[in-house]
Amino acid sequence: QLVLLATNGAWVRLGDVAEVVIESGPPQIRRDDVQRRVVIQSNVGDRDMGSLVDELRERIGAEVDLPPGYSVVFGGQFENQKRAQQRLMIVVPLSLGLIFLLLYFAFSSVGQALLIMLNVPLALIGGIAALYLSGQYLSVPGSIGFIALFGVAVLNGVVMVNAINQNVDAGLDVPQAVFDGALSRLRPVLMTAAIAALGLIPMLLSHGVGSEVQRPLATVVVGGLASSTLLTLFVLPALYATFSKWAQANRR
Template sequence: ARIQRVDGPVKIDREDGARMSVVRANVRGRDMVGFVEAARQKVATELPLPNGYRLTWGGQFENQQRAAARLSIVVPVAIGLIFLLLFTTFGAIRQALLVLVNIPFALIGGVFALVLTGEYLSVPASVGFIALLGIAVLNGVVLVSYFNQLRAHGLSEHRIVVEGAMRRLRPVLMTASITALGLIPLLFASGPGSEVQRPLAVVVIGGLLSSTLLTLILLPILYRRYGGTSKGAK
Protein backbone atom coordinates (compact mmCIF):
# COMPACT_ATOMS: atom_id res chain seq x y z
CA ALA A 1 0.00 0.00 0.00
CA ARG A 2 1.04 3.57 -0.59
CA ILE A 3 -0.08 6.50 1.59
CA GLN A 4 0.18 10.11 0.42
CA ARG A 5 -1.39 13.48 1.21
CA VAL A 6 -3.74 14.96 -1.38
CA ASP A 7 -5.99 18.03 -1.50
CA GLY A 8 -9.69 17.28 -1.38
CA PRO A 9 -12.97 18.11 0.32
CA VAL A 10 -13.14 17.73 4.07
CA LYS A 11 -16.66 16.36 3.85
CA ILE A 12 -18.63 14.85 0.98
CA ASP A 13 -22.42 15.21 1.06
CA ARG A 14 -24.73 13.19 -1.13
CA GLU A 15 -28.30 13.67 -2.29
CA ASP A 16 -30.23 11.26 -4.54
CA GLY A 17 -27.12 9.14 -4.87
CA ALA A 18 -24.96 11.99 -6.22
CA ARG A 19 -22.37 14.25 -4.67
CA MET A 20 -23.71 17.58 -3.54
CA SER A 21 -22.08 20.87 -2.61
CA VAL A 22 -24.04 23.83 -1.20
CA VAL A 23 -23.17 27.47 -1.91
CA ARG A 24 -24.91 29.93 0.42
CA ALA A 25 -25.56 33.64 -0.10
CA ASN A 26 -27.50 36.32 1.77
CA VAL A 27 -29.44 38.82 -0.34
CA ARG A 28 -29.59 42.40 0.92
CA GLY A 29 -30.64 45.63 -0.70
CA ARG A 30 -32.68 44.05 -3.50
CA ASP A 31 -35.51 41.59 -4.08
CA MET A 32 -34.71 37.90 -3.96
CA VAL A 33 -36.44 36.94 -7.20
CA GLY A 34 -34.60 39.62 -9.18
CA PHE A 35 -31.29 38.56 -7.66
CA VAL A 36 -31.82 34.91 -8.54
CA GLU A 37 -32.82 35.75 -12.12
CA ALA A 38 -29.70 37.89 -12.56
CA ALA A 39 -27.53 35.19 -10.99
CA ARG A 40 -29.03 32.54 -13.25
CA GLN A 41 -28.21 34.55 -16.37
CA LYS A 42 -24.66 35.22 -15.21
CA VAL A 43 -24.03 31.59 -14.31
CA ALA A 44 -25.48 30.41 -17.62
CA THR A 45 -23.18 32.70 -19.64
CA GLU A 46 -19.97 32.57 -17.58
CA LEU A 47 -20.07 29.17 -15.89
CA PRO A 48 -20.93 26.35 -18.28
CA LEU A 49 -21.42 23.13 -16.33
CA PRO A 50 -19.63 19.95 -17.46
CA ASN A 51 -21.61 16.87 -18.32
CA GLY A 52 -23.11 15.20 -15.28
CA TYR A 53 -23.33 18.40 -13.24
CA ARG A 54 -26.57 20.22 -12.41
CA LEU A 55 -27.43 23.37 -10.52
CA THR A 56 -30.51 23.93 -8.33
CA TRP A 57 -31.61 27.17 -6.67
CA GLY A 58 -33.17 26.52 -3.27
CA GLY A 59 -33.38 27.97 0.22
CA GLN A 60 -35.61 30.98 0.76
CA PHE A 61 -36.05 31.42 -2.98
CA GLU A 62 -37.50 27.93 -3.29
CA ASN A 63 -39.82 28.61 -0.35
CA GLN A 64 -40.89 31.89 -1.92
CA GLN A 65 -41.70 30.23 -5.23
CA ARG A 66 -43.68 27.51 -3.49
CA ALA A 67 -45.63 30.07 -1.45
CA ALA A 68 -46.32 32.19 -4.55
CA ALA A 69 -47.71 29.15 -6.36
CA ARG A 70 -50.05 28.43 -3.46
CA LEU A 71 -51.17 32.06 -3.23
CA SER A 72 -51.98 32.07 -6.94
CA ILE A 73 -54.60 29.43 -6.15
CA VAL A 74 -55.76 30.58 -2.73
CA VAL A 75 -56.41 34.23 -3.63
CA PRO A 76 -58.77 33.63 -6.61
CA VAL A 77 -60.64 30.98 -4.62
CA ALA A 78 -61.01 33.38 -1.68
CA ILE A 79 -62.29 36.17 -3.92
CA GLY A 80 -64.78 33.79 -5.52
CA LEU A 81 -66.10 32.68 -2.14
CA ILE A 82 -66.37 36.30 -1.00
CA PHE A 83 -68.37 37.10 -4.13
CA LEU A 84 -70.77 34.23 -3.43
CA LEU A 85 -71.28 35.43 0.14
CA LEU A 86 -71.89 38.99 -1.03
CA PHE A 87 -74.36 37.81 -3.65
CA THR A 88 -76.31 35.82 -1.05
CA THR A 89 -76.26 38.85 1.26
CA PHE A 90 -77.45 41.49 -1.20
CA GLY A 91 -79.20 39.31 -3.76
CA ALA A 92 -77.80 41.42 -6.62
CA ILE A 93 -74.74 40.91 -8.76
CA ARG A 94 -74.18 44.65 -9.19
CA GLN A 95 -73.99 45.32 -5.47
CA ALA A 96 -71.71 42.34 -4.91
CA LEU A 97 -69.37 43.69 -7.59
CA LEU A 98 -69.55 47.17 -6.04
CA VAL A 99 -68.23 45.78 -2.77
CA LEU A 100 -65.46 43.91 -4.60
CA VAL A 101 -64.41 47.21 -6.20
CA ASN A 102 -62.92 48.07 -2.80
CA ILE A 103 -60.23 45.45 -3.39
CA PRO A 104 -58.46 47.45 -6.14
CA PHE A 105 -58.85 50.55 -3.94
CA ALA A 106 -56.84 48.78 -1.24
CA LEU A 107 -54.27 47.31 -3.63
CA ILE A 108 -53.42 50.78 -4.97
CA GLY A 109 -52.33 52.02 -1.56
CA GLY A 110 -50.40 48.85 -0.78
CA VAL A 111 -48.40 49.05 -4.01
CA PHE A 112 -47.56 52.74 -3.53
CA ALA A 113 -46.56 52.07 0.08
CA LEU A 114 -44.10 49.40 -1.06
CA VAL A 115 -42.60 51.78 -3.63
CA LEU A 116 -42.28 54.69 -1.19
CA THR A 117 -40.67 52.61 1.56
CA GLY A 118 -38.35 50.69 -0.76
CA GLU A 119 -39.75 47.31 0.23
CA TYR A 120 -40.17 44.44 -2.20
CA LEU A 121 -43.11 42.19 -3.00
CA SER A 122 -42.35 39.22 -0.78
CA VAL A 123 -44.44 36.51 0.82
CA PRO A 124 -45.17 38.66 3.93
CA ALA A 125 -46.24 41.52 1.67
CA SER A 126 -48.53 39.14 -0.22
CA VAL A 127 -50.07 38.07 3.08
CA GLY A 128 -50.64 41.76 3.83
CA PHE A 129 -52.56 42.14 0.59
CA ILE A 130 -54.73 39.18 1.56
CA ALA A 131 -55.45 40.82 4.93
CA LEU A 132 -56.53 43.94 3.08
CA LEU A 133 -59.20 41.97 1.22
CA GLY A 134 -61.21 41.38 4.37
CA ILE A 135 -60.97 44.95 5.66
CA ALA A 136 -61.82 46.50 2.30
CA VAL A 137 -64.80 44.18 1.80
CA LEU A 138 -66.02 44.89 5.34
CA ASN A 139 -66.08 48.65 4.74
CA GLY A 140 -67.91 48.14 1.47
CA VAL A 141 -70.52 45.93 3.12
CA VAL A 142 -71.08 48.56 5.84
CA LEU A 143 -71.74 51.28 3.27
CA VAL A 144 -73.80 49.31 0.76
CA SER A 145 -75.99 47.77 3.48
CA TYR A 146 -76.80 51.17 4.89
CA PHE A 147 -77.45 52.57 1.43
CA ASN A 148 -80.01 49.80 0.92
CA GLN A 149 -81.68 50.63 4.22
CA LEU A 150 -82.05 54.27 3.19
CA ARG A 151 -83.37 53.17 -0.20
CA ALA A 152 -86.02 51.07 1.54
CA HIS A 153 -87.21 54.24 3.33
CA GLY A 154 -87.85 55.90 -0.03
CA LEU A 155 -85.04 58.45 -0.04
CA SER A 156 -83.76 59.90 -3.28
CA GLU A 157 -80.52 58.66 -4.82
CA HIS A 158 -78.70 61.85 -3.87
CA ARG A 159 -79.78 61.72 -0.23
CA ILE A 160 -78.99 58.01 -0.02
CA VAL A 161 -75.32 58.41 -0.92
CA VAL A 162 -74.79 61.70 0.96
CA GLU A 163 -76.48 60.74 4.23
CA GLY A 164 -75.25 57.17 4.06
CA ALA A 165 -71.62 58.22 3.63
CA MET A 166 -71.90 60.80 6.41
CA ARG A 167 -73.55 58.45 8.90
CA ARG A 168 -71.16 55.58 8.19
CA LEU A 169 -68.05 57.77 8.19
CA ARG A 170 -67.24 57.03 11.82
CA PRO A 171 -67.58 53.20 11.65
CA VAL A 172 -65.43 53.02 8.53
CA LEU A 173 -62.76 55.28 10.03
CA MET A 174 -62.76 53.29 13.27
CA THR A 175 -62.27 50.00 11.44
CA ALA A 176 -59.34 51.34 9.44
CA SER A 177 -57.69 53.39 12.19
CA ILE A 178 -57.71 50.64 14.82
CA THR A 179 -56.05 48.20 12.44
CA ALA A 180 -53.50 50.76 11.24
CA LEU A 181 -52.58 51.91 14.75
CA GLY A 182 -52.07 48.32 15.84
CA LEU A 183 -49.57 47.76 13.02
CA ILE A 184 -47.52 50.95 13.49
CA PRO A 185 -45.05 49.30 15.93
CA LEU A 186 -44.22 46.73 13.22
CA LEU A 187 -43.05 49.54 10.92
CA PHE A 188 -40.22 50.33 13.33
CA ALA A 189 -39.38 46.72 14.17
CA SER A 190 -35.72 45.74 14.07
CA GLY A 191 -33.84 42.57 14.70
CA PRO A 192 -34.89 39.00 13.97
CA GLY A 193 -38.30 38.81 12.32
CA SER A 194 -38.39 42.43 11.15
CA GLU A 195 -37.97 41.35 7.52
CA VAL A 196 -41.35 39.61 7.88
CA GLN A 197 -43.17 42.17 10.01
CA ARG A 198 -42.26 45.38 8.18
CA PRO A 199 -43.47 44.49 4.63
CA LEU A 200 -46.77 43.21 6.01
CA ALA A 201 -47.35 46.37 8.04
CA VAL A 202 -46.37 48.65 5.14
CA VAL A 203 -48.83 46.99 2.78
CA VAL A 204 -51.73 46.95 5.24
CA ILE A 205 -51.31 50.55 6.42
CA GLY A 206 -50.88 51.91 2.89
CA GLY A 207 -53.83 49.89 1.63
CA LEU A 208 -56.03 51.08 4.50
CA LEU A 209 -55.34 54.71 3.67
CA SER A 210 -56.26 54.40 0.01
CA SER A 211 -59.14 51.99 0.65
CA THR A 212 -60.75 54.22 3.27
CA LEU A 213 -60.50 57.39 1.21
CA LEU A 214 -61.65 55.84 -2.05
CA THR A 215 -64.43 53.88 -0.34
CA LEU A 216 -65.92 57.01 1.18
CA ILE A 217 -65.56 59.03 -2.04
CA LEU A 218 -65.88 56.73 -5.05
CA LEU A 219 -68.11 53.96 -3.70
CA PRO A 220 -71.11 56.29 -3.09
CA ILE A 221 -70.70 57.64 -6.62
CA LEU A 222 -70.60 54.14 -8.08
CA TYR A 223 -73.58 53.08 -5.98
CA ARG A 224 -75.63 56.01 -7.25
CA ARG A 225 -74.81 55.03 -10.83
CA TYR A 226 -74.83 51.22 -10.70
CA GLY A 227 -76.23 50.23 -7.32
CA GLY A 228 -79.86 49.84 -8.33
CA THR A 229 -81.40 46.44 -7.64
CA SER A 230 -83.53 46.25 -10.74
CA LYS A 231 -84.51 42.89 -12.21
CA GLY A 232 -81.76 43.08 -14.75
CA ALA A 233 -79.20 43.45 -11.96
CA LYS A 234 -80.24 40.38 -10.02
Protein backbone atom coordinates in the same frame (compact mmCIF):
# COMPACT_ATOMS: atom_id res chain seq x y z
CA GLN B 1 5.62 4.72 10.08
CA LEU B 2 2.29 3.09 10.91
CA VAL B 3 2.71 -0.71 10.88
CA LEU B 4 -0.03 -2.77 9.24
CA LEU B 5 -0.67 -6.52 9.03
CA ALA B 6 -0.68 -7.73 5.41
CA THR B 7 -2.84 -10.55 4.07
CA ASN B 8 0.14 -12.93 4.02
CA GLY B 9 0.74 -12.34 7.72
CA ALA B 10 3.75 -10.04 7.27
CA TRP B 11 4.05 -6.66 8.94
CA VAL B 12 4.63 -3.69 6.61
CA ARG B 13 4.85 0.03 7.10
CA LEU B 14 2.17 2.23 5.56
CA GLY B 15 4.81 4.39 3.89
CA ASP B 16 6.12 1.34 1.97
CA VAL B 17 2.81 0.63 0.22
CA ALA B 18 1.19 4.07 -0.03
CA GLU B 19 2.10 7.72 -0.44
CA VAL B 20 0.73 9.70 2.47
CA VAL B 21 0.06 13.41 1.76
CA ILE B 22 -1.71 15.89 4.05
CA GLU B 23 -4.02 18.18 2.05
CA SER B 24 -7.12 20.32 2.65
CA GLY B 25 -10.46 18.72 1.87
CA PRO B 26 -14.17 19.03 2.59
CA PRO B 27 -15.19 18.18 6.17
CA GLN B 28 -18.09 16.17 4.79
CA ILE B 29 -19.38 14.96 1.43
CA ARG B 30 -23.05 15.71 0.72
CA ARG B 31 -25.15 13.62 -1.63
CA ASP B 32 -28.64 14.09 -3.03
CA ASP B 33 -30.20 11.27 -5.07
CA VAL B 34 -26.78 9.56 -5.23
CA GLN B 35 -25.31 12.74 -6.75
CA ARG B 36 -22.55 14.60 -4.95
CA ARG B 37 -23.38 18.21 -4.22
CA VAL B 38 -21.68 21.28 -2.80
CA VAL B 39 -23.83 23.70 -0.80
CA ILE B 40 -23.11 27.43 -1.10
CA GLN B 41 -25.06 29.60 1.34
CA SER B 42 -25.58 33.36 1.23
CA ASN B 43 -27.95 36.04 2.49
CA VAL B 44 -29.80 38.43 0.19
CA GLY B 45 -30.01 42.11 1.08
CA ASP B 46 -31.40 45.26 -0.55
CA ARG B 47 -33.25 43.39 -3.30
CA ASP B 48 -35.82 40.67 -3.77
CA MET B 49 -34.72 37.07 -3.95
CA GLY B 50 -36.51 36.26 -7.20
CA SER B 51 -34.74 38.89 -9.32
CA LEU B 52 -31.38 37.93 -7.81
CA VAL B 53 -31.84 34.27 -8.73
CA ASP B 54 -32.90 35.24 -12.27
CA GLU B 55 -29.76 37.35 -12.67
CA LEU B 56 -27.55 34.59 -11.26
CA ARG B 57 -29.01 32.04 -13.65
CA GLU B 58 -28.44 34.37 -16.59
CA ARG B 59 -24.84 35.11 -15.66
CA ILE B 60 -24.01 31.48 -14.88
CA GLY B 61 -25.41 30.42 -18.24
CA ALA B 62 -23.39 33.10 -20.05
CA GLU B 63 -20.11 33.07 -18.12
CA VAL B 64 -19.72 29.59 -16.60
CA ASP B 65 -19.02 26.50 -18.70
CA LEU B 66 -20.13 23.63 -16.50
CA PRO B 67 -18.52 20.23 -17.13
CA PRO B 68 -20.76 17.31 -18.14
CA GLY B 69 -22.80 16.06 -15.21
CA TYR B 70 -22.60 19.35 -13.28
CA SER B 71 -25.60 21.61 -12.63
CA VAL B 72 -26.60 24.54 -10.42
CA VAL B 73 -29.81 24.31 -8.39
CA PHE B 74 -31.19 27.09 -6.18
CA GLY B 75 -32.87 25.96 -2.98
CA GLY B 76 -33.34 27.04 0.61
CA GLN B 77 -35.54 30.08 1.13
CA PHE B 78 -35.90 30.58 -2.63
CA GLU B 79 -37.32 27.09 -3.04
CA ASN B 80 -39.72 27.64 -0.13
CA GLN B 81 -40.77 30.98 -1.60
CA LYS B 82 -41.56 29.43 -4.97
CA ARG B 83 -43.73 26.77 -3.33
CA ALA B 84 -45.55 29.41 -1.29
CA GLN B 85 -46.14 31.54 -4.39
CA GLN B 86 -47.64 28.58 -6.20
CA ARG B 87 -50.04 28.00 -3.31
CA LEU B 88 -50.95 31.69 -3.23
CA MET B 89 -51.81 31.57 -6.94
CA ILE B 90 -54.65 29.28 -5.88
CA VAL B 91 -55.54 30.77 -2.50
CA VAL B 92 -55.90 34.42 -3.59
CA PRO B 93 -58.39 33.87 -6.47
CA LEU B 94 -60.28 31.38 -4.32
CA SER B 95 -60.52 33.91 -1.48
CA LEU B 96 -61.80 36.63 -3.81
CA GLY B 97 -64.33 34.24 -5.29
CA LEU B 98 -65.63 33.25 -1.86
CA ILE B 99 -65.87 36.92 -0.83
CA PHE B 100 -67.92 37.68 -3.94
CA LEU B 101 -70.28 34.76 -3.27
CA LEU B 102 -70.81 35.87 0.32
CA LEU B 103 -71.54 39.42 -0.85
CA TYR B 104 -74.03 38.14 -3.40
CA PHE B 105 -75.86 36.04 -0.80
CA ALA B 106 -75.86 38.97 1.63
CA PHE B 107 -77.23 41.61 -0.76
CA SER B 108 -78.96 39.39 -3.36
CA SER B 109 -77.52 41.63 -6.06
CA VAL B 110 -74.66 41.00 -8.45
CA GLY B 111 -74.34 44.74 -9.05
CA GLN B 112 -73.92 45.64 -5.39
CA ALA B 113 -71.53 42.73 -4.85
CA LEU B 114 -69.38 44.00 -7.73
CA LEU B 115 -69.67 47.53 -6.37
CA ILE B 116 -68.22 46.47 -3.03
CA MET B 117 -65.53 44.40 -4.76
CA LEU B 118 -64.27 47.61 -6.37
CA ASN B 119 -62.59 48.25 -3.03
CA VAL B 120 -60.13 45.49 -3.89
CA PRO B 121 -58.37 47.16 -6.87
CA LEU B 122 -57.81 50.44 -5.05
CA ALA B 123 -56.59 48.61 -1.98
CA LEU B 124 -54.23 46.70 -4.26
CA ILE B 125 -52.91 49.96 -5.74
CA GLY B 126 -52.34 51.44 -2.29
CA GLY B 127 -50.49 48.35 -1.08
CA ILE B 128 -48.20 48.22 -4.11
CA ALA B 129 -47.52 51.97 -3.90
CA ALA B 130 -46.61 51.62 -0.22
CA LEU B 131 -44.15 48.83 -1.02
CA TYR B 132 -42.57 50.91 -3.78
CA LEU B 133 -42.27 54.08 -1.69
CA SER B 134 -40.73 52.15 1.21
CA GLY B 135 -38.20 50.44 -1.06
CA GLN B 136 -39.53 46.95 -0.35
CA TYR B 137 -40.43 44.11 -2.68
CA LEU B 138 -43.49 41.92 -3.02
CA SER B 139 -42.82 38.74 -1.06
CA VAL B 140 -44.86 35.92 0.43
CA PRO B 141 -45.58 37.89 3.66
CA GLY B 142 -46.65 40.83 1.49
CA SER B 143 -49.00 38.59 -0.48
CA ILE B 144 -50.53 37.34 2.76
CA GLY B 145 -50.95 40.97 3.78
CA PHE B 146 -52.98 41.57 0.62
CA ILE B 147 -55.38 38.78 1.59
CA ALA B 148 -55.93 40.38 5.01
CA LEU B 149 -56.24 43.80 3.37
CA PHE B 150 -58.94 42.63 0.97
CA GLY B 151 -61.03 41.44 3.91
CA VAL B 152 -60.89 44.78 5.73
CA ALA B 153 -61.50 46.77 2.53
CA VAL B 154 -64.56 44.70 1.65
CA LEU B 155 -65.84 44.99 5.22
CA ASN B 156 -65.84 48.78 4.99
CA GLY B 157 -67.67 48.59 1.69
CA VAL B 158 -70.32 46.33 3.23
CA VAL B 159 -70.87 48.81 6.06
CA MET B 160 -71.32 51.69 3.60
CA VAL B 161 -73.61 49.93 1.11
CA ASN B 162 -75.75 48.44 3.88
CA ALA B 163 -76.32 51.89 5.40
CA ILE B 164 -77.35 53.32 2.02
CA ASN B 165 -79.70 50.39 1.38
CA GLN B 166 -81.39 50.98 4.74
CA ASN B 167 -81.99 54.63 3.83
CA VAL B 168 -83.45 53.63 0.46
CA ASP B 169 -85.73 51.08 2.15
CA ALA B 170 -86.85 53.84 4.55
CA GLY B 171 -88.22 55.81 1.58
CA LEU B 172 -85.45 58.31 0.89
CA ASP B 173 -84.58 59.09 -2.70
CA VAL B 174 -81.24 57.74 -3.90
CA PRO B 175 -79.18 60.99 -3.74
CA GLN B 176 -80.35 61.74 -0.19
CA ALA B 177 -79.95 58.11 0.87
CA VAL B 178 -76.38 58.09 -0.46
CA PHE B 179 -75.51 61.36 1.27
CA ASP B 180 -77.00 60.37 4.62
CA GLY B 181 -75.52 56.87 4.46
CA ALA B 182 -72.03 58.13 3.66
CA LEU B 183 -72.25 60.73 6.42
CA SER B 184 -73.48 58.26 9.03
CA ARG B 185 -70.81 55.66 8.17
CA LEU B 186 -67.95 58.18 8.06
CA ARG B 187 -66.84 57.60 11.65
CA PRO B 188 -67.18 53.77 11.66
CA VAL B 189 -65.22 53.42 8.42
CA LEU B 190 -62.47 55.78 9.58
CA MET B 191 -62.25 54.12 12.99
CA THR B 192 -62.05 50.62 11.48
CA ALA B 193 -59.24 51.62 9.13
CA ALA B 194 -57.40 53.65 11.76
CA ILE B 195 -57.50 50.91 14.40
CA ALA B 196 -56.30 48.28 11.93
CA ALA B 197 -53.48 50.56 10.73
CA LEU B 198 -52.38 51.64 14.21
CA GLY B 199 -52.24 48.04 15.35
CA LEU B 200 -49.68 47.33 12.62
CA ILE B 201 -47.42 50.32 13.32
CA PRO B 202 -45.03 48.30 15.58
CA MET B 203 -44.59 45.74 12.79
CA LEU B 204 -44.16 48.51 10.23
CA LEU B 205 -41.34 50.14 12.20
CA SER B 206 -39.62 46.94 13.35
CA HIS B 207 -35.95 46.40 12.54
CA GLY B 208 -35.07 43.38 14.68
CA VAL B 209 -35.11 39.66 14.06
CA GLY B 210 -38.11 38.73 11.90
CA SER B 211 -38.64 42.26 10.56
CA GLU B 212 -38.07 41.00 7.01
CA VAL B 213 -41.34 39.09 7.42
CA GLN B 214 -43.32 41.62 9.47
CA ARG B 215 -42.58 44.83 7.57
CA PRO B 216 -43.86 43.82 4.09
CA LEU B 217 -47.11 42.52 5.59
CA ALA B 218 -47.68 45.68 7.65
CA THR B 219 -46.68 47.98 4.77
CA VAL B 220 -49.18 46.38 2.42
CA VAL B 221 -52.07 46.55 4.89
CA VAL B 222 -51.42 50.14 6.03
CA GLY B 223 -50.93 51.48 2.49
CA GLY B 224 -53.91 49.59 1.13
CA LEU B 225 -56.18 50.74 3.94
CA ALA B 226 -55.34 54.37 3.19
CA SER B 227 -56.38 54.09 -0.46
CA SER B 228 -59.37 51.79 0.06
CA THR B 229 -60.76 54.04 2.81
CA LEU B 230 -60.80 56.97 0.39
CA LEU B 231 -62.70 54.82 -2.09
CA THR B 232 -65.21 53.73 0.53
CA LEU B 233 -65.92 57.27 1.71
CA PHE B 234 -65.99 59.16 -1.59
CA VAL B 235 -65.99 56.95 -4.68
CA LEU B 236 -68.23 54.12 -3.49
CA PRO B 237 -71.26 56.36 -2.67
CA ALA B 238 -70.91 58.13 -6.03
CA LEU B 239 -70.77 54.80 -7.85
CA TYR B 240 -73.81 53.59 -5.90
CA ALA B 241 -75.82 56.61 -7.08
CA THR B 242 -74.64 56.13 -10.67
CA PHE B 243 -75.45 52.41 -10.58
CA SER B 244 -78.93 53.10 -9.17
CA LYS B 245 -79.70 55.63 -11.93
CA TRP B 246 -78.51 53.18 -14.57
CA ALA B 247 -80.62 50.38 -13.06
CA GLN B 248 -83.74 52.60 -12.94
CA ALA B 249 -83.21 53.66 -16.55
CA ASN B 250 -82.97 50.05 -17.69
CA ARG B 251 -86.14 49.11 -15.80
CA ARG B 252 -88.00 51.85 -17.64
